[in-house]
Structures are given as C-alpha cells and as structure tokens.
Amino acid sequence: MIKIILAEGHNVVRNGIRLLLDKEADIEVIAEANNAKEVLQLLSDGLKPDIIITAINLPHINGIELLTKVRSTYPEIKLAVLSMVEEEKYIIQAFKAGTTGYMLKSVNEFELVYGIRHMYLVNERYLCNELALRLLDKLLRMPENKFDVHIKDIEISKREVEILSLVSEGFTNQEIADKLFTSKRTIEGHRQDLIAKTGTRNTAALIRYAVLNSIIE
Amino acid sequence: MIKIILAEGHNVVRNGIRLLLDKEADIEVIAEANNAKEVLQLLSDGLKPDIIITAINLPHINGIELLTKVRSTYPEIKLAVLSMVEEEKYIIQAFKAGTTGYMLKSVNEFELVYGIRHMYLVNERYLCNELALRLLDKLLRMPENKFDVHIKDIEISKREVEILSLVSEGFTNQEIADKLFTSKRTIEGHRQDLIAKTGTRNTAALIRYAVLNSIIE
DNA sequence: TGTAAATTAGGTACTTATACTTATTGATTG
C-alpha cells in the first residue's frame, strides 16, 4: 500500500485528487493538509507517508520550502510536486530541492497514478509526459544539432566569435577595442563582415543569428 | 483494440516484447517484421496497424528511414521507436522524422504498455521516463543562463514581445513603427523599457537575453 | 613559397540608437 499525504491549499482541487487516488486499491491517502505547516505537524505527530504530494503555491510556506524542510528531516519520504501550469518554472528549483516527482495538474488520472507507482515501485524520479515533451521540444529547437541548422557554410573565425561574444554582452565597439588592444575601426570592420556573411541587417539580427546557431551563448 | 506491428531484427528481443504485449487485453500484435522491407510489404498488403513499434538498428534500412517512409505514405499510422541505449542520439532525428513515441529498451513492461496506451488514447507523443530524466538532468546541469534566468519576475508584455521579435529580425525602430502603425518614439520607448527591465546595456545584449530566455526565437 | 584568408586600420557620410526627461490615454483591478 502506498501511503500518501496530500498538501494542497484549494479544497476543491484537493478533494478531486483524493477521489482519483481513493479509487486505486494500492494507494491510500492517509492525510490531507491545507498548508505546509500542517504537513510538518502531521509528520512530527508520527505519521509516516511514503509520498507527500504537494502543490507549489501553498499559503505562507510554499511547496519548494516544504520540500527542503521535509527532505532534511525525513529523507526517506518521497516528494512529488503537482503543479499548476503557470508554475512550470519551479521545476528546476523543485528537483534541486530533492523532489522525486514533478507533474503538471494537467495530467490525467492514469498518469497521476502511473507516476506515483513509478516513484514508489521503480524508485526513480518521475517527470510527467507533458513536461518531458516540453523539454524535448526545447532539445529539438536547440541548434546543438549541427546537422541541419548550421547548414550554411558560414565560417566564423575565433576572433570573430570573440568579438561577437563581447558585442552580445552589450559592449560598444570602443569598449571592445580597448579590451582587445586594437582600434575601434577594426571592431567596426569585423562587425560589418559578420553582418555581411550572416546575411543579417544589423547587430540585433546578427546576435539573434549567433545565439540561435550556437556561435555564442 | 490497439493493433501493433513489431519491427525488430533480433528474434529473442522481438519475442520478449511480444510476450509482454500479448498479456494485455487491449493490445494485439497483428504482425512481426525482421526488417523495414517486411514492414513496408505488410503495409502495402493492406495491413492497418495503429502503431508500428520499431527498433533503430534494423538491417539494410534503419528505423529512422522506415519512419520517414511510413510517415509519408501512411500518415495516420503512429510510430514508436523502441531503442537500444546506445542509440539515444537518434532521438532528435526520430522526432523530426515524425515519430510519436520514443522509448529505450530499458523500460519496464508497465511503462511500455503505458506509453503505447498514452500514444493511442491521449494522442500525444510519448517519451519514456528515463529519457525524460536525462533531459531534465541536462536542464539541471545547465548554467543559470540557458533556461531559467528570466524567471526573475520580469514581465514582458505581448506588445513588447512583438517589438522584440521585430527588432531581432533586424528592423529599425522606424520600420517597426510603420508596421505597427505607431510612432517611432513609441518603439524607442519600448526598447528602452526592455533594456531597463532586463538589465541589459543595449539592443545586442537585449536580443541575446531574449533568445537565451526563449522570449523570442 | 605563393596565395588566400584573417586581422588590422583608416576616411567620410549618414542613419540609428540611447539617456535622460515628461505626459496622456485606456484598460485592469483591488
């Protein structure tokens, strides 16, 4: 039996999730909590869940802080974030804080249950498929795959990359010239060459090109 | 009933997968194939699978090529790659070739079946959890810049994104103003605001910021 | 060792962006 504490500030949402979980024979919601404090109270009262499912936007103490606290005192308890779509950005923080699972509230009941079982049985972190696909799309969009994005035979020299990088950091031609102990006109010349060879119109477009093609970061 | 063709060059592996799938009431393996040619033959013979599960390292014609061929002739058939660990790198090619699912052979039977159902029922691409975690770790290992910098509560309005996008394409303030039927001074104002709120020094740095933070492409 | 490419540098004219300021309008929201 997988014992769960459900931490979620909104009653409706919490009840909905509970209904879903109660249908499963191998899952038991042993307690619910409205906020982080209640969770910590439950734990110090001696309750021993296998998994704590928590929202991010809990009142007072948010989900990430809760993760950190629980993690340090009860390292054997697994933590799963069930996040609103808008909170996708917390994914990095959550995993750095030691969460085992991260799902968006858009998961269907099958995935919710599957994810919980995966965390408990396979003992592996779980990321919901929608988030996985977002990461995948990021990967697909990344110009790292030099096969088909960096197609054009544009050769950019080391010096040019150096200058491009400084330009992208916001330095002016004069400042770059000073840094590289050369003339402002030289930098201007390089910038011109780069704009010409990349087929861009100005620095803004050049920088976009350079970042998208991983010439610079 | 989810009808499946299983393409895999190694008999032992293929038989193993088949055994797993045959246990499921809603999944039927309607045919097996040793190589890509056999798959194409089966399809031209009129077989209509919902999903083709294929390995990458098929003899003669590899899995990616098979994906492409099937995709162009039978766009309604979903494709799933079941890949050896060593072939992880094909993930990008596979998705670009239109695969719906990608799993490593390290998936357990629950995930294999779950993934198949997910593709078929939810009609969404599926990436196995191990790969999702690898992507996640990539994200976590990345220095602050690439993904999570703009999480610093910087709100960028729709209008600003629109302008940012045009700026990054190389248009001048005047040109952008003409496109948007507004004044050059307005665009200048927006550009200033953006530079201020992103903490950058000029347009070059602003565009770099915007691209790295996926505000624009 | 000769040639191509990279890096350097300058002239001149012109365009564009930036830094500071202020101010009005309309929409949203507590």
Place this chain on the structure above:
DNA sequence: CAATCAATAAGTATAAGTACCTAATTTACA
C-alpha cells in the same frame, strides 16, 4: 473609484552603428 500599469508619444542631446570605400600586415596552408 482610485490606483496601477501598458501603450502611446515627444524633446533634446549625445553616442553608437552602418555603408560605402581602400589597403597594409600577418597567418595558414597547399
């Protein structure tokens, strides 16, 4: 209903970048 904010717009002055041009070194390499 007041407050906030996004979007609008402008003045003024200066800084920076762009479009042409030419041309001298140095470096890489075949």
